[in-house]
Every structure is written in C-alpha cells, then in structure tokens.
Amino acid sequence: MLPSPGCYRTGLGGGRAGTMSAEPASGPTQDQVDILEYNFNRVNKRPDPTTLCLIAAEAGLSEEETEKWFKQRLAQWRRSEGLPSECRSVTD
Template identity: 85%
Template sequence: MSAETATGPTEDQVEILEYNFNKVDKHPDSTTLCLIAAEAGLSEEETQKWFKQRLAKWRRSEGLPSECRSVTD
C-alpha cells in the first residue's frame, strides 16, 4: 500500500501523521512509530522520515534550530 512513494503521503495519511505529531508525541518511540505507520499505511522508515522533517519544521517555527544540539556546541 505504498502509492505515496513518488509524491509523498496522501492527504489522509498526512492528517493521521499530523494528529499524532500534535496530540500524541513529537518524538515517538519505536513501538509508537510502528503503530502510527500501520495506522497511516506507511512503512516505519517513511513515517520516521516524515516525523524527522516535521520536527525540524516545527522547531524552525518555534524559533529553535532545526536540529537539536547540545548546549556546548
């Protein structure tokens, strides 16, 4: 069920991903990621990539660096 490979997730899949990002967890553990992937009909890799990109976008919108670094950097 990977019709999104060339064009990215479908609108319905993004809705599921966004809901989980905003309401459940911005940093899902592997079990949660697996459940979200199954719910959205995506692979775990695709779901993890989406969360990583979405987190970077969220961090930029909050005025934070897109990547989390230690305070000593």
C-alpha cells in the same frame, strides 16, 4: 489497530504496507498526513519505536517513511518556534 508485520523485524522490509506499486512516490496522501499530524500534535513529537510502528500501520506507510516524516516535521516545528532545526549540545 494492529501493528504491521514489519514492526517485529529489524532492518528488513520497506515499502508501503497494503499499497499497490502503481501509487506515485510523491509522499503521503492527505489522509495519511492527517493521521501523522494528529499524532505529531496531540500524541508525541518524538515517538518511540513501538509508537512509530503503530502510527505507520495506522497510516499505511512504512516505518522508514513515517520516521522520515516525523524528523522533517520536527525540524519544521522547531524552526517555527525559533529553535535550531536540530537539537545540539548546550556546549555547541
């Protein structure tokens, strides 16, 4: 698995690597969700930027889409565990 060229650039790019513009913007396909879920459940719920880049390349999504998916999925997981959807300071 090789990282996409966007992994080496910061603040540039966007869009899906290797996809056509005719694809609907309704979210990731089931295959992409399977890759994301596998990485969320078995690898890391909070991937570092390098790992996020590799997951994005594997799933064929942009880093931004992958990061957004992980943030939303983490909030969903935290709610299911009875935790607040976002981490807060212990003094809050």
